[in-house]
Amino acid sequence: MPKFTWDGGRAEIGKTFGRIARDADQxxxxxxxxxxxFFQIFGAPEGEMLEAYTALGYAAALTERITLGTLVTGVTYRHPGLLIKTVTTLDVLSGGRACLGIGAAWNEEEHRGLGVPYPPTAERFERLEETLQIAHRMWDGDESPFEGKYYRLERPLNHPPAVNRPKILIGGGGEKKTLRLLARYGDAGNLFDGPDPAVIPHKLAVLRGHCEAVGRDYAQIHKTVLSNLFLTRDGAAEGSQTPEQAVERLARLGELGVDEVIVNSRVVSRPGVFDLFAEVADGLAGVVPAGR
Known part of the structure; x- marks a missing residue:
């Protein structure tokens, strides 16, 4: 859910968000x-944008099974020790359903707007690597001091520990840095479903090479893709697809080696839309190879 501008205005945001979360779960x-x-990036920055972990905590209380995560947290937004504590808290309160989605950050406008330091690109990636190292330490229960170039943690205590160790999803397809960090530290990666069908196989091949370089089993990494999905029963609306058409399109991503498709829908707040989503999920279960 990238946008929170729905019918009913601000007073109804909480109710609508909660209903969407429950419907997706069910x-x-x-x-x-x-x-x-912190600012809306689709349209005017003044558009409704909720703080991510507060929103996910609210969703955790209203759902039972669904995994909860950010797509993705900018590494510069929160001190890494506090970030891992935050995600751990979400995991504990949700009964083990939290995921840490993280990336190097890119939106300079919102950093400057709220007074958050925005380092150069190279430094952001160095901070990302240190944050990933800290995440592994804290979720391993290692309380020994951490001395990095940018962060110093005297005692990275993390109690209560996570119910289920949160998976780390690293967003982006940068071939020299992002996919290298994914191979070394990540449990999952996220790519974009763009117009060129050759991009995803290429990125996955680069990831496989990085895995080989560090001795990591490529099959251990959960490959996700972010795509758009506008579902209607008859597919008559411009840009829409029927559930059957969506199954055919998304199954092709599975054939490329994608394990999970994360979708954005412009009609996500429309009552009944998740009946169509459920049909797509059921349809994919019949065509995607076991284990995907």
Whole structure:
């Protein structure tokens, strides 16, 4: 859910968001994601944008099965020790359903707007690597001091520990840095479903090479793709697809080696839309190879 501008205005945002979360959970979708931004990035920055982890905590109280995560947290937004504590708290309160989605950050406008330091690109990636190292330490229960170039943690205590160790999803397809960090530290990666069908196989091949370089089993990494999905029963609305058409399109991503498709829908707040999503999920279960 990248946008929170729905019918009813601000007074209804909480109710609508809660209903969407419950409907997604009850429809059997595997995961629920919100953007982690301070300003809206689709349209005017003044558009409605909720703080991500507060929103996910609210969703945790209203759902039972669905995994909860950000797509993705900018590494510069929160001190890494506090970020890991935050995600751990979400995991504990949700009964083990939290995922840490993280990336190097890019939106300079919102950083400057709220007074958050915005380092150069190279430094952001260095901070990302240190944050990933800290996440592994804290979720391993290692309380020994951490001395990095940018962060110093005297005692990275993290109690209560996570119910289920949260998976780390690293967003982006940068071939020299992002995919290298994914191979070394990540449990999952996220790519974009763009117009060129050759991009995803290429990115996955680059990831495989990075895995080989560090001795990591490529099959251990959960490959996700972010796509758009506008479902209607008859597919008559411009840009829409029927559930059957969506199954055919998304199954092709599975054939490319994608394990999970995360979708954004412009009609996500429309009552009944998750009945169609459930049909797509059921249809994919019949065509995607076991284990995907």
């Amino acid at each position: 429809a059997g979708l595997s995961s629920l994601w919100v953007m982690d931004h």
